[in-house]
Structures are given as structure tokens and as C-alpha cells.
Amino acid sequence: MVTQQQRQRALARAKWERQQAQRAAATARRRRISIVVGVIAGLLAVAALVWLVLFLAGDEDAPAPAPSTPVNTDAPLLNPLPTDQLPPPKQTLPTEGPKNGGSS
Numbered sequence: 001m002v003t004q005q006q007r008q009r010a011l012a013r014a015k016w017e018r019q020q021a022q023r024a025a026a027t028a029r030r031r032r033i034s035i036v037v038g039v040i041a042g043l044l045a046v047a048a049l050v051w052l053v054l055f056l057a058g059d060e061d062a063p064a065p066a067p068s069t070p071v072n073t074d075a076p077l078l079n080p081l082p083t084d085q086l087p088p089p090k091q092t093l094p095t096e097g098p099k100n101g102g103s104s
Contacts (some may be wrong), residue, residue, distance in 0.1 A: 002010075
């Protein structure tokens with residue numbers, strides 16, 4: 001026959017073993033979560049570095065942007081004559097102004 005003290009010891013041992021199993025499971029779960037979070041953070045860091053390198057390197061190889069307005073190459077030039085064939089500029093005289101050197 002099992003004495004009262006032996007029964008209490010057996011119950012205490014069973015309780016301690018259950019608690020140890022729960023603690024071990026919680027530790028394993030925390031470790032698994034920290035590993036997953038670490039891997040995800042590492043992948044995000046690597047992806048950010050790759051994007052940054054490609055973004056910075058892509059600027060050098062990018063073609064020039066297309067002009068926003070179309071360029072008409074068939075339009076006549078503003079000055080079709082060479083500079084030696086241009087007429088002399090017109091001389092304009094002031095029509096109004098101060099007569100005594102600017103003093104009123």
C-alpha cells in the first residue's frame with residue numbers, strides 16, 4: 001500500500017515533469033520564432049541591398065529621357081543667312097526723354 005507521503009511525492013514529481021516539458025516546449029517555440037524572424041530580417045536586408053545597388057547602378061546606364069515636346073527637324077532655321085550676309089541693325093533714336101541731361 002502507498003503511503004500519503006509517497007503519493008504526494010509522486011504527484012509533485014509528475015507536476016515538476018509537466019512543468020519542465022512545458023518550459024522546454026516554450027523554449028523551443030521561442031527559438032523557432034527567433035530563427036524565422038532572423039531569416040526574414042536577413043532576407044529583407046539582402047533584398048534592400050540588392051535593390052539599392054541596382055538602383056544606383058541603373059542610373060548610369062539609363063538612356064536620356066525623351067523630350068516632353070516633339071522636336072520638329074523640318075522647321076526652317078531662325079537665321080538661314082550666315083552672319084556676314086545679315087543686314088545692319090536699325091538705329092533707333094529716342095523720341096522722348098530729358099533734355100537737360102536728366103535733371104528735372
